[in-house]
Amino acid sequence: RMDYWHHRIVVHHSGQDDLKYLGWRVSEKPEFEALGQKLIDAGYDVRVCDKAEAQERMVLGLMKTVDPGGNPTEIFWGPRIDMSNPFHPGRPLHGKFVTGDQGLGHCIVRQTDVEAAHKFYSLLGLRGDVEYRIPLPNGMTGELTFMHCNGRDHSIGFGAMPAEKRLNHVMLEYTDIEDLGYTHQQFVKNDIDIALQLGIHATDKALTFYGATPSGWLIE
Numbered sequence: 233r234m235d236y237w238h239h240r241i242v243v244h245h246s247g248q249d250d251l252k253y254l255g256w257r258v259s260e261k262p263e264f265e266a267l268g269q270k271l272i273d274a275g276y277d278v279r280v281c282d283k284a285e286a287q288e289r290m291v292l293g294l295m296k297t298v299d300p301g302g303n304p305t306e307i308f309w310g311p312r313i314d315m316s317n318p319f320h321p322g323r324p325l326h327g328k329f330v331t332g333d334q335g336l337g338h339c340i341v342r343q344t345d346v347e348a349a350h351k352f353y354s355l356l357g358l359r360g361d362v363e364y365r366i367p368l369p370n371g372m373t374g375e376l377t378f379m380h381c382n383g384r385d386h387s388i389g390f391g392a393m394p395a396e397k398r399l400n401h402v403m404l405e406y407t408d409i410e411d412l413g414y415t416h417q418q419f420v421k422n423d424i425d426i427a428l429q430l431g432i433h434a435t436d437k438a439l440t441f442y443g444a445t446p447s448g449w450l451i452e
Contacts, residue, residue: 233319234319234329234331234336234404235319235328235329235331235332236313236314236315236317236318236319237311237312237313237331238290238311238312238313238314239290240331240336241336249447249448250397250398250399250447251303251304251341251397251398251399251449252304253296253303253304253305253306254303254304254305254306254339254341254388255289255306255307255308256305256306256307256308256356256381257307257308257309257311257335258307258308258309259309260309261292261293261309261310263309264293264295264307264308264309267307267356267357268280268295268307270355271297271355274355276297276298276352277297277298278295278296278297279295279296279297280293280294280295281294281295281296286308289306289308290311290312291308291309291310291311291312292308292309292310293308293309293310294306294307294308295307295308299341299343299349299352299353300343300344300345300348300349300351300352301341301342301343301344301345301349301390301398302342302398303341303342303398307356325406325408325411326408326410326411327406327407327408327410327411328406328407328408329404329405329406329407330405330406330407333382333383334382334383334384335381335382335384335387336402336404337384337402337403337404337405337452338384338385338386338387338388338389338402338403339387339388339389339399339400339401339402339403340376340388340389340390340399340400340401341388341389341390341398341399341400342390342395342397342398342399342400343390343391343392344392345392346375346377346390346391346392349377349390350377350379353379353388354379356381357381358379358380358381358387358388359379359380359381360377360378360379360380360386361377361378361379362375362376362377363376363377363378363386363435364376364378364389364435368393374391374392374393375391375392376389376390376391377389377390377391378435385435385436385438396448397447397448397449399449400449400450401442401449401450401451401452402449402450402451402452403440403451403452404451404452405438409439412439412440412441416430416441419441419443424443424444425443425444426441426442426443426444427442427443427444427450428441428442428450429441440452
C-alpha cells in the first residue's frame with residue numbers, strides 16, 4: 233500500500249523473478265469497454281476477465297493483454313479504495329507518497345520495437361515521444377521514449393536497448409525531501425548498491441537516486 237487504495241504493488245511468489253504485469257486504470261465502465269474494443273479492432277489479443285479474477289485484483293472490471301515487448305498488461309476500472317482504512321507506512325514518514333491522480337509513479341520497461349510500443353500505448357491514451365538521448369558504452373546513442381497519461385512528466389518509458397529483465401526501474405515519489413534523504417541513508421547503511429547517486433533530472437528537475445533491488449531492477 234501507498235495510500236487509501238487496497239494496494240499499489242503486488243509481490244507474487246513464483247519461479248519467475250521478473251515483472252508479472254502492469255496495471256492501467258480507466259475512469260468508468262463505458263471507457264473500459266470502449267478501450268477493449270479499440271484494442272480488439274487494432275488486432276491485439278484481449279481477454280476480458282471474469283468476476284473472480286477482477287476480485288483477485290480488487291477491481292470491478294479487468295481485461296488482460298500483452299504489449300509489443302511482451303510485458304503483460306492489465307486494464308481495469310473501479311479499484312477498491314477504502315477511505316476508512318488509513319495507510320500506515322512501513323516506517324515513519326515526514327510526508328507521504330505522491331499518488332492520487334498521478335498514479336503509482338512511473339516505470340521503464342523493455343521493448344524491442346519502439347515504434348510498435350509507441351503505437352500500443354498511444355492507443356491506450358498515453359501521449360509522448362522520444363524525449364531523452366543517452367550515450368552508450370559502445371559509442372552509440374540510446375533514445376528513450378517517455379509517455380504519460382496524467383500530470384507526471386512520464387508514466388512509462390522505453391527504448392530499444394538490451395535488458396535481461398522486463399523491468400528497468402520503478403519510480404516512487406515522496407512529498408518531503410527528508411524522506412528521500414533518509415531512504416538514501418538506509419541504502420548506504422545497509423550496503424545496498426546505488427546505481428546512480430543523488431542528482432537532478434534535466435527534464436523535470438526531480439531530485440532522485442536509483443537503488444538496486446534483489447531482483448536486478450532498480451527503484452528510483
